[in-house]
Amino acid sequence: MPRQIITIGPVPCEENAAQVGRSDYDKRSRLECQVFKRMLERLHPIPASCPATLVIHSFPHEFGAYREVCVRYDDTDQDATNYAFDLEGDTPAEWDAIARYELIWFERLEALTRAVRKGAMRPDEVPALFQSGQLPALPAGHTFSQLLAAFPL
Incomplete structure (x- = not known):
């Protein structure tokens, strides 16, 4: 099944996130992403039969890896594609x-x-x-x- 991934962010867009390169980045970013993922799951639950999932993904960076919450979805499924783009367009700006x-x-x-x-x-x-x-x-x-x-x- 074809899969796509859209990055949502490490935290809501108007919140401060852990900074790559700082000594506490690994622990702090892991926590922030876990809390943000749970928040998104509460506010934007994935429909039961929808082939999409929220994941925490690491990406390479010149100062090490950084993390973001992403939506992984089957781009051949219209419901999954709609969910992913709706989530991207309606991501909360602040922590609830x-x-x-x-x-x-x-x-x-x-x-x-x-x-x-x-x-x-x-x-x-x-x-x-x-x-x-x-x-x-x-x-x-x-x-x-x-x-x-x-x-x-």
Whole structure:
């Protein structure tokens, strides 16, 4: 089956992304792309029988590889082609409330994990929200402040 790929971006177009060449690029870009991919899947779900998928793809760069979220689709299928071009044309400009929450949650999880590893805190002192290492199931349609009130970080 013929496949095409359209790059969507590493983050929403009006947001700052991790910069290639910086020491934290690999970890930061991986996280940003994962959160952005989940956001796109929430806002633009792929129809069940549509031969398209969202992927995180690495591309070569003179300072190393860089990552972007892409849509891979079967260009002989009209539904898949429509989905890919609709997604490209309707990509969100900013993080939604859930994605903003997820970015902060992952940063907090990393800080807590580092504190436990260094012995600065005991595992039983880690807040319950972070003990499983799994994001909480965040409800759609809430503002960022409503999410923070319901799931304090």
